[in-house]
Amino acid sequence: MFTSTPGKRFRAIVIGAGVTGLTLSLALTKAKIEHVILERGDVAPHQGSSIGIHPHGCRVLDQLGCLEAVEELCVPMKQFVNRLPNGRVLTSSDFFDFIVERNGYNFLNVERRAFLQATFECFPDKSVIKTHRRVIDIVESEDGIKVVLADGTEEYGDIVIGCDGVNSIVRQAMWANAEKTIPGHITLKEKRSMAPTPLGLGTRDMTCVHEHGYSFLFLSQPDQIYFFVFSKLPKPIRWPDNQRWTDEDAENVADGVKDHPVSDSLLFGELWRTRIRGQLVSVEEGIFEHWHFGRMVLAGDAAHKVTPNFALGGNTGIESISVLTNELHRLVQMSQNSKPKKQAITETFQRYQTRRLPRVRKAHFASWFITRLQAFDGIIMRCMAQWIVPLLVGDKMIAQGLGYLVKDAPKLDFIPLESRQAVLVSNLSVTMKAVIIKETGTAALADIKEQSMRPDYVRVKTVAVALNPTDFHHTDGAGPVGAILGCDLSGIVEEQQLEDGAFAEYAMIKDGHLAKIPEGMSFEDTASMGAGVTTVGQALYHNLKLPWPEKPTKTPFPILVYGGSTATGTLAMQYAKL
Numbered sequence: 242m243f244t245s246t247p248g249k250r251f252r253a254i255v256i257g258a259g260v261t262g263l264t265l266s267l268a269l270t271k272a273k274i275e276h277v278i279l280e281r282g283d284v285a286p287h288q289g290s291s292i293g294i295h296p297h298g299c300r301v302l303d304q305l306g307c308l309e310a311v312e313e314l315c316v317p318m319k320q321f322v323n324r325l326p327n328g329r330v331l332t333s334s335d336f337f338d339f340i341v342e343r344n345g346y347n348f349l350n351v352e353r354r355a356f357l358q359a360t361f362e363c364f365p366d367k368s369v370i371k372t373h374r375r376v377i378d379i380v381e382s383e384d385g386i387k388v389v390l391a392d393g394t395e396e397y398g399d400i401v402i403g404c405d406g407v408n409s410i411v412r413q414a415m416w417a418n419a420e421k422t423i424p425g426h427i428t429l430k431e432k433r434s435m436a437p438t439p440l441g442l443g444t445r446d447m448t449c450v451h452e453h454g455y456s457f458l459f460l461s462q463p464d465q466i467y468f469f470v471f472s473k474l475p476k477p478i479r480w481p482d483n484q485r486w487t488d489e490d491a492e493n494v495a496d497g498v499k500d501h502p503v504s505d506s507l508l509f510g511e512l513w514r515t516r517i518r519g520q521l522v523s524v525e526e527g528i529f530e531h532w533h534f535g536r537m538v539l540a541g542d543a544a545h546k547v548t549p550n551f552a553l554g555g556n557t558g559i560e561s562i563s564v565l566t567n568e569l570h571r572l573v574q575m576s577q578n579s580k581p582k583k584q585a586i587t588e589t590f591q592r593y594q595t596r597r598l599p600r601v602r603k604a605h606f607a608s609w610f611i612t613r614l615q616a617f618d619g620i621i622m623r624c625m626a627q628w629i630v631p632l633l634v635g636d637k638m639i640a641q642g643l644g645y646l647v648k649d650a651p652k653l654d655f656i657p658l659e660s661r662q663a664v665l666v667s668n669l670s671v672t673m674k675a676v677i678i679k680e681t682g683t684a685a686l687a688d689i690k691e692q693s694m695r696p697d698y699v700r701v702k703t704v705a706v707a708l709n710p711t712d713f714h715h716t717d718g719a720g721p722v723g724a725i726l727g728c729d730l731s732g733i734v735e736e737q738q739l740e741d742g743a744f745a746e747y748a749m750i751k752d753g754h755l756a757k758i759p760e761g762m763s764f765e766d767t768a769s770m771g772a773g774v775t776t777v778g779q780a781l782y783h784n785l786k787l788p789w790p791e792k793p794t795k796t797p798f799p800i801l802v803y804g805g806s807t808a809t810g811t812l813a814m815q816y817a818k819l
Contacts, residue, residue: 253402260555261541262404262541263357269566294311295340318349324503326452399536406542415531435526536586572585679722705765709728802817
């Protein structure tokens with residue numbers, strides 16, 4: 242038995258200093274959460290190709306204060322070109338101009354190593370990153386967690402966050418701990434659910450060359466071209482197997498496609514011969530069912546991995562660290578001067594996973610679809626790539642679809658939005674989902690237009706709602722058709738104001754009708770209090786004129802609470818006792 246850091250602040254141990262780990266560290270620093278990063282190698286190794294940052298990823302980088310440094314590494318992208326197997330242009334458009342017009346931020350294409358270095362240079366205190374620290378064991382107790390390193394040293398903390406990629410050692414330790422505690426909790430099916438996918442270029446353009454069973458992707462900058470060749474494996478590779486590819490393997494694959502046209506005047510072999518570096522890697526995809534157990538939690542590729550064709554991998558990791566940091570910031574704020582209990586940590590991790598899963602699934606499907614579309618994976622995908630998408634959809638509609646994907650992307654809630662960051666909110670927040678009165682007697686989930694701001698109201702991002710009898714009474718005729726249903730909710734106050742009902746992604750609440758969530762109460766618990774507390778207060782203190790709780794009666798007298806077993810009846814008895 243050991244404790245993390247007796248008498249000290251809540252401390253997180255982050256494993257991995259890649260894209261997810263570095264951005265998480267900057268976010269934790271902004272949240273004033275003590276932490277350390279353990280990286281087995283160097284911070285910015287000469288590995289990998291490029292990373293694409295979508296507008297919602299740029300917004301978080303902007304909040305963290307490192308966007309300008311990253312923007313200096315590249316020029317804005319311009320054209321999106323699709324080419325047929327013979328190199329002939331299928332479609333060409335100003336796709337990235339559509340993105341900027343809609344979102345306010347550019348799509349950034351940066352060398353991965355340069356991105357990591359620029360992010361690292363933005364650290365106010367670089368001592369939080371400890372390089373060449375290989376983790377060999379993680380030991381958890383009721384009061385803390387210990388990370389044992391290969392050099393014989395140990396790190397102590399309250400939680401461990403695994404940002405160490407698809408071959409995560411934190412995930413392995415989490416699985417082992419879960420098996421000891423709850424045998425069978427992590428199934429073999431889940432462990433094998435992430436596997437490799439079985440499947441003239443301009444100066445600032447993205448070019449996709451379609452082929453049967455494989456595809457090329459090129460992202461160009463004035464001084465470099467980043468290239469990807471996606472090919473289908475003979476069979477899936479699943480855990481616990483981990484295929485390691487050699488330089489000879491890479492040469493063999495490149496030799497097989499060296500004579501393939503990638504433009505009207507260029508063969509792939511010409512690019513390969515002049516490469517700075519190139520390697521063959523497995524491209525995994527999948528979402529694990531369990532992202533946390535005990536004091537360990539996963540983020541980025543350790544929890545969810547998408548194919549890189551839509552450039553959503555790094556952005557999905559940035560989204561996850563934003564939500565995780567928001568939850569940890571709230572946990573530490575509510576704990577004040579004491580350390581959070583293990584149960585509170587578990588509930589925090591579960592809220593993080595619950596909030597992230599829907600968007601991760603969307604990103605996973607979008608990436609899955611684009612990967613197979615570009616590789617002509619079957620007759621349906623070929624027809625869609627060659628005729629349906631170019632003729633009936635178009636790149637402008639694809640950009641609009643991407644806008645809906647980044648709509649409501651998470652940000653760091655404790656850092657105010659600046660003017661350019663707000664453009665993303667105003668341009669993307671076009672519609673929201675809400676439960677409305679479709680017709681008398683019928684409620685339905687619908688996409689509705691978000692309403693404009695109103696004086697003296699605040700915008701709340703809904704996290705939890707509660708049901709009341711009045712909800713179905715409104716459906717049966719008490720409310721007008723089209724009205725948003727719901728009375729009770731809990732959530733996070735944001736900057737703008739929207740419509741009034743509770744059963745929607747956002748709700749507009751009149752100033753003065755809000756209460757701060759007390760320490761130790763969850764969103765779900767507080768969502769169930771609103772209508773009950775309000776009606777009890779009106780009945781006891783307004784209608785019956787009972788003494789206020791701060792001035793109780795000196796002579797007790799009886800009160801009949803009819804329906805005392807109901808939720809509101811229970812509240813009435815509790816208030817009457819005051």
